[in-house]
Structures are given as structure tokens and as C-alpha cells.
Amino acid sequence: MATTDSAPEAGDLAQTFAGYVPSIESRDIVELRESYGLVIDGEERESRGGSLATIDPSSGERIAEVGAGNAEDVDDAVVAARRAFEAGWRDLAPRVRAKYIFRIARLLQDRAREFAVLESMDGGKPIRESRDIDIPLSAAHLFYHAGWADKLEYAVPGMSARPLGVVGQIIPWNFPLLMASWKIAPALACGNTVVLKPAETTPLTALLLADLIQEADLPPGVVNVVTGAGETGAALVSHPGVDKIAFTGSTGVGKQIRRQVAGTKTRLTLELGGKGAHVVFEDAALDQAVEGIVDGIFFNQGHVCCAGSRLLVQESIADDVLNRLRRRMERLRVGDPLDKNTDVGAINSHAQLERIQEFVEGAEAEGCRIYQPGGDLPERGFWFRPTLVTGLGGSERIAREEVFGPVLTVQTFRTEAEAVAKANATRYGLSAGIWTEKGSRILWMAERLHAGVIWANTFNQFDPASPFGGVRESGFGREGGRHGLQEYLDVTPVAP
Amino acid sequence: MTDRLSVKKTYKLFIGGAFPRSESGRTMVVTSPEGAVLAHVAKASRKDLREAVRAARAAQQSWSDRAPYNRGQILYRVAEILEGRSAQLRSELEAVGYSADNARADVETAIDGAIYWAGFADKLDHLVGGVNPVAGPFLNLSHAIPLGVCALAAPDDGGIRGLLGLIAPAIMAGNSVVAIAGGRSALVTSTLGEVFATSDVPAGVVNLLTGDHRSLLPWAADHDDIDLMDLSGAPVDVVADLEARAAQNLKRVARTDGTEDINTARAFSEIKTIWHPARI
Numbered sequence: 058m059a060t061t062d063s064a065p066e067a068g069d070l071a072q073t074f075a076g077y078v079p080s081i082e083s084r085d086i087v088e089l090r091e092s093y094g095l096v097i098d099g100e101e102r103e104s105r106g107g108s109l110a111t112i113d114p115s116s117g118e119r120i121a122e123v124g125a126g127n128a129e130d131v132d133d134a135v136v137a138a139r140r141a142f143e144a145g146w147r148d149l150a151p152r153v154r155a156k157y158i159f160r161i162a163r164l165l166q167d168r169a170r171e172f173a174v175l176e177s178m179d180g181g182k183p184i185r186e187s188r189d190i191d192i193p194l195s196a197a198h199l200f201y202h203a204g205w206a207d208k209l210e211y212a213v214p215g216m217s218a219r220p221l222g223v224v225g226q227i228i229p230w231n232f233p234l235l236m237a238s239w240k241i242a243p244a245l246a247c248g249n250t251v252v253l254k255p256a257e258t259t260p261l262t263a264l265l266l267a268d269l270i271q272e273a274d275l276p277p278g279v280v281n282v283v284t285g286a287g288e289t290g291a292a293l294v295s296h297p298g299v300d301k302i303a304f305t306g307s308t309g310v311g312k313q314i315r316r317q318v319a320g321t322k323t324r325l326t327l328e329l330g331g332k333g334a335h336v337v338f339e340d341a342a343l344d345q346a347v348e349g350i351v352d353g354i355f356f357n358q359g360h361v362c363c364a365g366s367r368l369l370v371q372e373s374i375a376d377d378v379l380n381r382l383r384r385r386m387e388r389l390r391v392g393d394p395l396d397k398n399t400d401v402g403a404i405n406s407h408a409q410l411e412r413i414q415e416f417v418e419g420a421e422a423e424g425c426r427i428y429q430p431g432g433d434l435p436e437r438g439f440w441f442r443p444t445l446v447t448g449l450g451g452s453e454r455i456a457r458e459e460v461f462g463p464v465l466t467v468q469t470f471r472t473e474a475e476a477v478a479k480a481n482a483t484r485y486g487l488s489a490g491i492w493t494e495k496g497s498r499i500l501w502m503a504e505r506l507h508a509g510v511i512w513a514n515t516f517n518q519f520d521p522a523s524p525f526g527g528v529r530e531s532g533f534g535r536e537g538g539r540h541g542l543q544e545y546l547d548v549t550p551v552a553p
Numbered sequence: 554m555t556d557r558l559s560v561k562k563t564y565k566l567f568i569g570g571a572f573p574r575s576e577s578g579r580t581m582v583v584t585s586p587e588g589a590v591l592a593h594v595a596k597a598s599r600k601d602l603r604e605a606v607r608a609a610r611a612a613q614q615s616w617s618d619r620a621p622y623n624r625g626q627i628l629y630r631v632a633e634i635l636e637g638r639s640a641q642l643r644s645e646l647e648a649v650g651y652s653a654d655n656a657r658a659d660v661e662t663a664i665d666g667a668i669y670w671a672g673f674a675d676k677l678d679h680l681v682g683g684v685n686p687v688a689g690p691f692l693n694l695s696h697a698i699p700l701g702v703c704a705l706a707a708p709d710d711g712g713i714r715g716l717l718g719l720i721a722p723a724i725m726a727g728n729s730v731v732a733i734a735g736g737r738s739a740l741v742t743s744t745l746g747e748v749f750a751t752s753d754v755p756a757g758v759v760n761l762l763t764g765d766h767r768s769l770l771p772w773a774a775d776h777d778d779i780d781l782m783d784l785s786g787a788p789v790d791v792v793a794d795l796e797a798r799a800a801q802n803l804k805r806v807a808r809t810d811g812t813e814d815i816n817t818a819r820a821f822s823e824i825k826t827i828w829h830p831a832r833i
Binding site for chain 2: 197319510539
């Protein structure tokens with residue numbers, strides 16, 4: 058497709074779309090089964106809590122049935138994990154543990170395409186993203202952490218570090234495999250064993266990962282996967298045999314979990330919601346900033362906890378930036394997640410689609426202006442157009458709460474101090490973006506923005522070596538890097 | 554002349570650099586082991602707690618903006634002033650039943666602990682921060698940031714070390730604090746305010762409330778503008794309830810006991826990570 062510097066006229070656009078030939082990634086590489094059980098103690102077991110259907114959000118059709126683990130299933134998994142921990146994983150030579158994790162990383166790279174297609178089928182994300190980001194980054198997390206397993210004495214110099222035991226990990230539906238790897242890799246590297254609870258709507262890649270872990274010959278029980286919905290997760294959180302819970306998901310559920318573990322010895326890390334501010338100054342490189350804004354909010358349909366969902370643009374350039382942004386949004390292709398040209402895929406579930414619709418309708422009712430580019434949407438499945446919300450006062454629900462969809466609110470500011478005040482006017486604190494060519498302004502802003510991760514002149518960058526996590530109601534604890542390791546270790550002073 | 558009538562001290566709260574009585578007008582009696590009344594110490598109320606949090610919040614940003622080196626020097630100054638006041642503090646401990654040896658040991662470990670943390674301020678980022686080797690053309694830096702306002706439940710029987718052991722690492726990392734203690738620690742808690750007031754610690758960075766943990770801590774746990782609670786001195790049977798209440802704004806809950814090591818420094822800080830492209 059030819060690109061032009063200026064916005065295409067309406068006629069050009071029509072022609073572009075009329076002549077469009079999709080480039081569909083084949084589903085054949087994935088061998089789907091009718092139903093899947095739980096993976097406990099190295100074998101597949103039927104769930105005792107019934108089953109639930111997982112849906113392809115681009116069609117609304119059922120892909121497969123998976124187990125809905127009940128409290129007994131969770132108990133079996135925790136017992137298996139405990140046995141595996143005490144029977145050897147804990148005491149395995151660190152280099153051997155490292156080699157196991159390297160193996161998983163390599164096997165994942167071998168089967169990257171299969172995982173990418175399955176991820177896009179089950180979750181609705183564009184194949185371009187699952188292929189170029191989710192799967193390679195998952196492998197990178199495994200590879201990075203594998204190398205830590207035999208170097209833990211350097212993780213916290215001067216202190217002694219021991220594994221915690223059995224860790225329960227509850228992950229969300231927006232990055233299913235990435236979150237699984239992100240959680241399993243450091244846990245295993247530090248010598249813990251795992252009970253993983255994938256999200257209700259996206260369990261398939263975690264189950265395929267469990268297959269692959271068996272293929273890598275890990276001892277039975279080291280990684281157990283119990284699929285299910287909220288009750289399954291709650292059973293895991295309240296299990297007395299779990300030494301640590303790592304949760305990624307909504308702030309609401311995070312608070313429930315916090316209450317559930319109150320008064321127990323269970324350690325907890327929470328990676329929760331966000332309402333990231335994206336601050337653009339008048340001296341910013343505007344083309345790059347617009348790309349960053351688009352990536353910040355439309356990446357993965359905006360189903361991203363660290364999404365830059367609030368644009369704060371300096372008043373003097375607001376019209377210019379919004380014009381560029383609208384032009385760019387007109388070119389975003391919304392549709393089939395398996396089309397390699399798709400920019401914005403399917404909304405993950407019908408429930409999430411309704412939630413996003415409710416937010417945007419509410420904003421309209423509160424007097425905000427809504428902009429959405431045109432173009433056809435597929436007839437079946439769950440879709441939402443990239444959306445720009447302007448005319449906000451700042452107190453609207455859409456300006457304060459996490460939408461978790463492709464919806465960007467816009468406000469303006471005049472001074473740095475005003476930008477900081479507006480950016481920090483939220484209870485969240487996960488990410489923030491700064492666009493300016495002035496270095497001292499970046500550092501001054503970065504110090505003052507309430508966020509665990511700051512992206513300056515870039516956005517949505519992730520790396521296993523970089524600690525990720527929030528402040529305030531975006532949760533606590535870090536994942537990734539040296540800092541993330543410490544969340545899976547009992548760190549005590551070295552005995553004299 | 555030995556028959557001079559002595560001037561007795563009024564034991565008050567320390568909020569925003571001033572020494573108010575409790576707005577509630579309430580006091581609690583502190584007695585010697587023999588039951589003699591030593592003082593009617595101000596008993597902090599919910600409103601006093603709110604005022605203290607307000608003062609702490611107002612002071613926090615500029616305190617954390619100071620260079621770690623400067624915070625370290627001010628902490629060292631706290632230790633210096635404490636050394637000068639050690640006779641007074643020892644006598645207050647002895648009055649509530651400490652042996653002379655124990656009173657001396659408490660003051661000395663508290664002073665030495667303050668020195669430890671004074672020297673930690675400009676090491677924290679060395680120890681927990683740094684460049685992360687990400688797989689791309691980026692500079693990626695992590696460093697420690699303070700939580701914000703910390704509520705510190707110092708043990709009622711922890712003496713000065715119990716109290717200062719929590720305050721020092723918290724302010725070392727750039728937090729402001731509201732510290733709470735009662736019981737046998739009430740007298741020295743109040744007196745410690747005089748140390749902070751004369752140590753170049755900016756008003757509001759340290760606020761001290763004498764009172765009852767069982768009434769004050771649930772209010773602190775419910776308070777939306779407190780970012781962390783250290784429950785080292787909280788009564789064991791209320792910890793579960795406090796942790797559940799803390800979920801409301803996800804304030805962090807720690808129990809450092811003021812242990813002088815990296816774990817305590819980490820408990821009072823969080824990691825912020827900054828990315829910037831390194832490609833033109």
C-alpha cells in the first residue's frame with residue numbers, strides 16, 4: 058500500500074479499502090481439541106468443578122471446553138507443587154534448574170508460530186502483535202530468568218536468598234502467554250514451584266505451555282495449571298499451602314485478594330490497573346509522539362494495564378496534535394486478528410465490549426465529544442472502533458477510571474506544574490509517558506509523575522531485565538529484572 | 554537551694570513542627586512502676602491523626618526533593634542532638650521502670666541506628682538502582698522512590714530505639730511520617746519531638762502522636778492519604794483487621810522492626826523505572 062505524507066482524501070480511502078486484499082495467517086498450525094483438562098502433577102486431569110467454554114472473540118464461536126477447577130482441584134495442585142518443591146526442585150543444583158528453564162525458552166521459540174496463532178484465536182489480539190511481541194517476549198522472559206537460577210547470590214549481595222515454596226499465580230486475559238511466562242520464569246529460577254490460574258477467557262496458550270513444560274521433562278508438579286474462573290482463583294488465594302500469591306488483573310479484584318490474605322503469612326504482589334498519562338510538550342517530535350500515542354492506547358485494543366489512556370497535550374499544539382492523531386486513526390485497520398495487516402483486533406469478550414460501550418456512552422452523556430474513524434466492522438464478533446474523547450473537565454468517569462479499551466481521553470495543559478497535577482489526579486500509578494526534546498524537563502517530570510514506569514519519547518516498551526509494576530492503587534511489587542527476583546525469594550541476613 | 558519548686562514538663566503531641574495538645578482535650582496517665590503519676594500525656598484523637606497526615610503530606614515532596622546527601626546530614630544531626638539529650642531521655646525511661654543499664658542501652662542503640670541510616674541515604678540508589686540491560690536501543694534506569702506518607706506503629710514498650718528505628722529509615726528514603734506510640738514509650742515519644750524540632754528536620758516531615766494503638770491504627774489504616782503502615786508495634790490481634798482495612802487504598806503494610814539492613818530500606822521505598830531511546 059502506498060503511503061503519502063498528507064491525509065488521503067475520502068475517495069482515496071474508499072479506494073484503498075475497496076482494493077484491500079487481506080493477508081490471513083493460517084489456523085492450520087494449531088491442533089485444537091474439543092476439551093482440555095487441568096495439568097496437575099505432570100498429568101492431565103479432568104476438573105471436578107465442571108467446564109467452561111473459551112470463545113473466539115472475532116466470531117463469538119466456541120473454540121473448546123476447558124476445566125473449571127474447584128477447591129479440591131486447587132488443593133491437589135498445591136499438594137503436588139509442595140511435593141515437587143520438597144522432593145527436589147528446591148534442592149536441585151542451580152545450573153540444572155537453569156538448564157530446564159532454558160529448555161522451555163527454546164521449545165517455545167521452536168513453536169512460536171503455533172503459539173502466536175492460538176493466542177490470537179483465543180484472545181482476539183492482532184497476529185502481528187502476538188507474533189512480534191507476546192511470543193518472543195515470553196521466550197525472552199524464560200531465557201533471561203533461566204540465567205539467574207545459578208546467580209541468585211548476586212541478586213541481593215550480602216544477604217542470603219532462599220525460595221519461598223509454592224507460589225500461586227493468577228494471570229489476566231490481555232497477554233495470556235506473556236503473563237504466564239512473566240510469572241513462571243522468575244518463580245522457577247528462584248527454586249519455587251507453581252500453581253498457575255489462567256484467565257477464564259484465554260486459557261489455551263497456558264495449557265499449551267504446560268504441554269511444552271512436560272516436553273522439557275520438568276519434574277511432575279513443578280508447574281501445575283488449573284483453569285477456571287474467579288472461584289478457582291479465590292480457592293488458590295485462600296489455600297493455606299500457598300506461600301506467595303502473584304496476581305495481575307483489575308484493581309478491584311486485587312483489593313479483594315489483599316483482604317483475603319490479610320493476617321496470613323502469604324506474601325503478595327499485585328500488578329493492577331492503570332490510567333496512564335501521556336504528556337506531550339510543544340517542543341516534542343510530533344510525528345514520533347503521535348505514533349507513541351497511537352501505540353500507547355490502541356496496542357492490544359487498549360487492553361493494557363499500562364496503556365497511555367489519558368493524553369495531556371500542551372495547549373499551544375493541541376489542535377495540531379489532534380489533527381495528526383485523527384488522520385492516523387483513520388488508517389488503523391480494525392478487523393480479523395489473524396490478518397497480518399490488522400492494527401486493532403477483537404475486543405476480548407462480550408462483557409468487556411459492553412463495559413467499554415458503557416464508558417463511552419457515559420462520557421457522551423456527560424457532555425464529552427466522541428470521535429471515531431469510519432470503516433466497516435466485521436458482522437460477527439466483538440469490536441470497538443479506536444475512540445478519541447475530547448471536551449473533558451477531568452471529573453468524568455471516563456477521565457478517572459480504567460476503560461481497558463481503545464479509548465483515549467484528551468486534556469490540555471499550559472505549564473509543567475499543571476501537567477503534573479493533571480497527570481497525578483488519579484489513584485492509579487502504573488505508567489506515564491513524556492514527550493519533549495528537553496532532557497532536564499524529562500527528568501524533572503519523571504521525578505514527579507506518580508508511576509512505576511516512565512516512558513520518555515517512547516511508550517509501551519517491555520523487557521525481562523526491566524522491573525515493571527505500579528505505585529499507589531496500581532499495586533505493589535515489581536516483575537522483571539533484579540527487583541522482580543526478590544519477590545520470589547526469602548532474603549535474610551547472612552548468618553555471621 | 555534544694556527546695557526550689559521544679560517546673561514540670563507538659564507532654565504534648567508533635568505535629569507540623571508544633572507541639573499541640575490533643576484537640577480532644579484528652580490525656581492518658583503515665584505512671585512509675587510504683588504507681589506514682591508521672592505525667593498526663595496528650596492522647597491523640599482521630600482529628601489529631603488527620604492533622605498529622607495533612608502536615609506530613611504537605612512536607613513530603615520538598616523533603617524527597619532534597620539530595621540524599623542532605624537528608625543524610627540532617628539524620629546525622631538528629632543523632633547529634635539525641636546524644637546531647639541522652640540524660641533527659643534516660644531519666645524518662647528510668648522513671649517508667651527501665652534499669653539504668655537498659656535505659657542507657659536503648660538511647661545508645663537508637664543514636665547508633667540513626668547514624669547507620671544517615672549514612673544509608675546516599676547509598677540506597679547504589680544498592681537498589683542502576684541500569685537495566687534491556688534488549689534494545691534504550692537507556693533504562695531504575696531508582697528508589699519514597700512511598701509518600703508512612704504511618705509507623707512503634708511498640709509501646711520499644712523505647713527510643715523502637716520509635717526512631719522506624720522513623721529513621723522511613724525519612725532516610727524521602728518519606729514523611731506519622732509515628733504513633735503509647736504505654737511506657739509515651740514520655741520519650743513526646744520528648745523526641747524536641748529532638749526533631751531542633752535538628753533541621755523540616756516541619757511536618759516527622760509527626761509524633763502519643764496515644765492508643767487500638768483506637769488510632771484502624772483510623773490510620775482507613776486513611777486514604779497514607780501510603781504505607783509499618784505495624785512493627787501494633788498489637789498482634791489487630792494486625793489482620795488493619796491489613797484488611799489497608800486494602801481500601803492498597804497502602805503497603807510492612808513490619809520492619811527497624812532492622813538495620815537492606816530489607817528495611819527496600820520496605821520504605823519503591824522502584825521507578827525510566828526508559829529513553831538511545832538511537833537518533
